[in-house]
Amino acid sequence: MQSTLEIRMLGTFEACVDGEVLVPLHSRKEHWLLALLTLRYGRHLERDWLAGTLWPESEQSQALGYMRQCLAALRKQLGAHAERIQSPTRNTLSFDVRGIAIDFIAFDADLKNGELSGMERAVGLYRGMLLEGCTEEWVSLEREAREQAYLNALDRLATNALANDGASKAVGYLKRVIAVDRLQEKAHRDLMRAYVASGDYGASVQVYRDLRTYLHSELNAEPDAETNTLYQLLRAEAQRRRQAVVLAKPPPVVEMPDAETPTAIKKWLSRIPLPLNRLIGRDAEREEVRNRVASARLVTLTGTGGVGKTRLSLQAAEDMFEDFSGGAWFVELAALSDPNLLVQTVAAALEITEKPNQSLLSTLLQFLGARRALLILDNCEHLVEACAKFADAVLRSCEGLHILTTSRERLGLTGEVMWQVPSLKVPPAQWIAAREKEMTSLLEYSAVQLFVERAKQVDPTFRVNGTNVLAAAQVCTRLDGIPLAIELAAARVSLLSVPQILERLDNRFRLLTGGNRTSLPRQQTLRALIDWSYDLLNAQERELLQRLSVFSGGWTFEAAEQIGSSERIEDWETLDLMSELIAKSLVMAEIGEGERRFRLLETVRQYAEEKLEESGESEAVRTVHRDYFLKFAEGASPKLRGAEQTDWFQRLDMEHDNLRSGIEWSLAESDGQASLRFCGALDWYWWTRGRYAEGRMWCDRTLEVSAGSELLNECIKERATTLNAAGSYSAAQGECAASWRYHEECLKMCREAHYLSGVAQALRDLGSMAEAMGDLDQARDYYREAHVAYQDIGSTFGSTHALGNLGRLDKVQGDYEAAKISLEACSKTFRALRNLHLAVGSLSCLGGIALIQGDYAVAKARFEESLSVFRGVRDHSGVASSLGYLGNLALYQGDFAVAHAYFEERVAIRRTLADREYLAEALNDLGRLALAINDYASAKAYFDESLPLSKQVGASLARGGALSGLGSVALEWGDCPSVRAFFEEALTIYWKSGIRLSIAESLEMFGRLAVKESRMEHAVTLLGAAHGLREALGAPLPPYKQQGYEQTLSEARRAMDNAVFLEAWAQGCALPLDSAIEYALSRCPTS
Incomplete structure (x- = not known):
């Protein structure tokens, strides 16, 4: 049977040989090369042009090298069809498309004759934009031409359908136009007309609403005059038809006002306040509320104060206007303090007056009757019981009524659907701090959009720039994305720059005042907003909220029981009290896998912290918090080296902010013993997570505080661990002299105190230092002595670790058989100890030996297992090491694109960790790859960066690699004197180290x-x-x-x-x- 080839380029790229989809062997560039050849079928394409088009940022020689790799991979995938890629001349390529099913060629042919049948076939072929997902510049013109042809065809087909009573078909065509181009207002108008032609006036009005919302959110613009005029005409007709039904069956008791005009009827039907500002960043929430109200008759929007419950409910009423033919009303309850006046307040909002011999509630129920209507009760939290009774009465009597309430806690009725309104989306704090995002990326977050828009309203001269937007993003993040708080902050731009506002957020309760004078008093300052919620709490709830303010980054229920209990709160009461705080939107329950966590919004936490300070119990509560997390850290430490290590690493990740607070409090109280215990417990966690700078900072501060402690002799173990940890962190940072000092001080102290475990650890760490500096003989002496010391004290874990160090030295010095014996024994022992993390460390070294000896299958299996385990425990240094091994495996086998991807990720990790020694090695690998593809300029740049790094940190082996690389570049460029100097220095380093x-x-x-x-x-x-x-x-x-x-x-x-x-x-x-x-x-x- 003859082989078949099919290529689809309208939508995502897909090529199939005999029905099997081709998957790139190395990178998507293989697909783009085939796509470019196909788009330019019938032409002779210069190889230089192809390479430059596909790799525009690479040197020409490098680009040609990449293209050769892609061509080889592509021909391999195409199999029998590889011969279609032809070389008419030495420097050109072409692609033979005869006999291939190619969608865009059929698309072009179907549109060419202008017949409607051809257009039908063409739009059926169009799965999406040409080469969707391809961001290359060369595709844009081809893509735009096909897209416009598609839109033109849909327009022709829709016009024809409308002219021939095919409204439903026209709707389908026009929806496809809008899906591609949401800014094409003509298509929206045509779709509105098509819905009218099909009799669906409500849908026609919704098309306009969706367009207006989109223009507001994306461009801060309004639909054009022609669209607005059409909307007004269609809406008036929709209302006229609806009112004709309503007026045919008027309420039996209440007289309707004169409703001769649509405006009058609208006024009678609804009492919804008109918002002064547009709603920003709530598209998903609007849809969520609409869906919930449609499916449930009582919906309560909960959430912390200022999160925007009221504004969202107003927008929901506007969005759902057409869904409730009987009207919609908004009832503001914040100013109502007497629950007995609730019915009167609701009746006043509906403009219902009491009738003789009839209760006001009865009159209200008769008015609503069977009408399909929406009633919004805003701010129910201080009237929960009264609102619940009222809602229950009217919902039982009025079958068409839906109620939407806003409250900081639920009403508690059967059938009530509760939905918590989230804060606006804010940029992640970690990459704001790292300055990783561009201004345009920050402006995609709704919280930042709100700040910018409100700032422009306050100060029309406000300009968006990188500094302003970055500071605004930080303000929004620190204010937890709460809209009211953000608006209060933005209001200060008339007096302060955005960075100045950010600086003053620590005193946010004084800064964030002066809100809209027409707002409720509690919405004019941030403090008043939280006072409102705090004043509704009982004494125990207030005390628990205060005690919870000492947590950083959230907590578990177990932690709340321990730290929240006091003389006035039993631990068993914590559950109910915290449930009340959650119900009142002061404590946030976070949804996720595993144990449930809780947190306070930062604004609430600062408020509660102030109250705790005022109570005089702050120091005592912080000490309880510190002691709890010290015990937690010490309990976790041994489990980081066992079968449960992945779970415990994750638990420490979750509690890291609390652990930091605990150490900080210990240092603030000059409690050297507690801070030493923290450092001793968290050493392996900080190291594995690559937190070198932070770990060293805590160790240095702790060593300083504990230096003169009378309890020093009782903390030898913890001080030894802290000294060795500080030495290891210093080495990772490239400060070799400091590292030696820490380890030698530890060795001296432990020998004097006869603390043999500390002696063994110091010896092993000194061995690592000597190894890094290229003195492998001294390193071997230290490792052997450490191995014996660990054996003497019966530490299987320690002796195995030292044996692994010796095995690694054997590998480096070329004694592969001895290395295998040591490393296999280590891997076996660590697996028996259930420490898979360290077991795969030995496995990586064994894979390195297999790589050197040409056993690539074994090497790959070991490297991939190691990478999987390191990623699982988020050992960033281990991940980088495995990526380096896999990159070298790909390099050895000539898979240069794959090698480049591994090496680039490895370098990125090393840069993030600020690990200068291993960064130098990683740069050398990229340099060797660049040499392999004849990209000598890039190779020199990599080696030039590596060489000074390796000198700074004393990493002689990495220095040898950089020197060898620079010599190879000089050799290719004909600079023989430089070559000789580089090669001689490198060889001398390797000779000395063996x-x-x-x-x-x-x-x-x-x-x-x-x-x-x-x-x-x-x-x-x-x-x-x-x-x-x-x-x-x-x-x-x-x-x-x-x-x-x-x-x-x-x-x-x-x-x-x-x-x-x-x-x-x-x-x-x-x-x-x-x-x-x-x-x-x-x-x-x-x-």
Whole structure:
């Protein structure tokens, strides 16, 4: 059977060979290359143009290299169809489309003759914009042309359908136009007319409302005059038809006002206040409220004060106007203090007066009758019982009535649907602090949009710029996205800049005053807003709220029981009291997996914190909080190295803000013992999470506070852990001298105190320092001594860790068999200890050996398992290490695009961690990749960045890699004197450290240099020495280096007599290691 190929480009790209979808082997560029060839079918395309178009930011040589990789991958996927990619000339490519089903070609053909049948087929083919998801510049013109052709066809088809009584078909066509271009008002008007033609006036009005909402939110604009005129005409007709039904059956008791005009009828039917400002960022919430009101007769909007419950309910009434033919009314209850006057207040809002011999409630019920109507009761929290009784009475009597209430707590009726109004969306605080987002990205958040719009209303000269928007985003985040608080803050732009407003937020209750004078008094200042809620609490609820203010970043119920209980609150009472605070929208319950967490909005927390200070119990409560989380941290510490480590790492993540508060309080109280215990318990957590700077900061402050402590002898274990931790963090930050001082101080202290576990840990950490600085012999001595010390105290965990360090040294120095024995034993022991995290650390090293020895399948399996585990426990350093291994595996196999992706992610992590030693190594890997694809400029840039980093942190092995790389670049550029200097310094580093594989690579580089200098016999001797060393190590040349190596060797062989070549080769293979190094350094002249 003949093979088939189908290519679909209208919508997301899809190519199928014999029905099987092609998946890119390396990157989406393979799809884009095929797409570009297909779009330009029938033409001869220059290779340079293709490469430059697809990789515009790369050097031409690099772009061509990438394209060659993509072509190879693409041909492999196309199978029998690979021959369709043709090379008419050496420098051009073309694509043969004969016999292929290609959607855009059929689309173009169907539209070409202008027939309606062809247009039907064409719009059926259009699954979406051309190459949806492709952001390349070259696709834009082609995409726009097809999209416009599609819209034109839909317009023609809709016009024809309307002219031939096909209103429903026209609706379908026009909806498709609007789905593509929501700003095309003509299509909206045509859709409104089509709905009218089908008899659906309500839908026609809704089209206008949706358009107006969209224009407001996206452009702060209104529909044009023609659209507004059509809307008014259609709406008046819709109201006229509806009122004709209403007036045919008037209420039996209450007389209707004169309703000769639609305006009069609207006035009679509804009493909804007109908002002065447009609603920002609530599209999803509007839809949610509408759906809930449609499906339930009593809906309560809850939420903290100022979150926008009232404004959302007003908008909901406007949105649902057409849904309630009997009218909609809004009843403001905030000013009502006497629950006995509730019915009178509602009746007044509906303009109902009491009749003789009939209660006002009866009159009200008769008025509503069976009418399909909406009643909004706003601000019910201080009248909950009265509102509940009233709602129950009217809902039982008026079958068509729906009630929407706003309250800080639910009414508690059967059938009530409660929905908590969320705050506006704010940017994540962590990347605001890191300045990671552009101004346009920040403006996508509704809270920031609200601030900017209200600021412009207060000060028309207010201009949006990067500084303003960044500060506004921080203001909105710190105000928890509460609309009222944001509006109060924005009102200050007439006097203060936005950064100044941000600076003053610590005193937010004084800053955020002076709201709209027409608002309720409690909505004019932030403090009054929370006073309103606080005053409704009983004494126990107030005290619990105060005590909860000491939490940072939320809490669990267990923590609330411990810290919330007091002489006046039993721990068993906490559940009910906290439930009340949640019901009153003061405590937020967070929905997520696992144990339920709770939190206070920051504004509420600061208010409660002030009240706690006023009570005089702040210090006592903070101490209880500190003690609880110290116990929690110490309980978690051993579990971070066992079977439950993933779960406990996540629990510490959740409580990290509380743990910080606990340490801070210990330091503020000069409690050195408690702060040492915190640092000792959290050391492994900080290290695994890559929090080097933070960990060192806490350790330094703690060591300073505890230095003169009388309890020092009782805290030897914790002080030893803290010193060693500070040393490790310093090393990661590249401060080697400080790291040595910490570890040596720890070793001295522990030996004097005969604390053997601390001695062993200090020795192991000193070994790591020596290893990083390239003194592998000293490192080995430290590791061996640590291994013995751990064995002496019976610490299986410690001795296994030290054994793993020794195995890693064996790997680095090329003793792979010894390394395998140690590392396999480590992996087995750590698995038995249920510490998968450290087990896969050993596994990664074993994978590295498999990579060196050419067993790529085993290497890949080990690297991928390691990466999975490290990602699972969010060990960022471990993730970066695994990415480096996988990148090198891809590099070895010639999968350069894959290698680049791994290396880039690795570098990004190292930069985030500020881990300068391993960043230097990661940059070297990117440099080696750039060398492999002949991108010498990029390679030099990577090595130039790596070299000073490696010097600063004393990482001699990384320095050797950078020097070798710079020498290779200089060799390609013909700068032989520089080449020799770089290579000699690198080889000296490797020789001193005994890193035999790197020595072999250096000898190969010297061989290439000798060929470049036409010193062929020397070159062959050096290459032979490298070959012999690789044979001894069992480390074959990686495939990606094979071609270059063979070219170098062939060039030398062609220039020599065969007998001389064989003699030089044999001589090189037989050279002892030291002799080969001396030969390389002494036989390559420097002049």
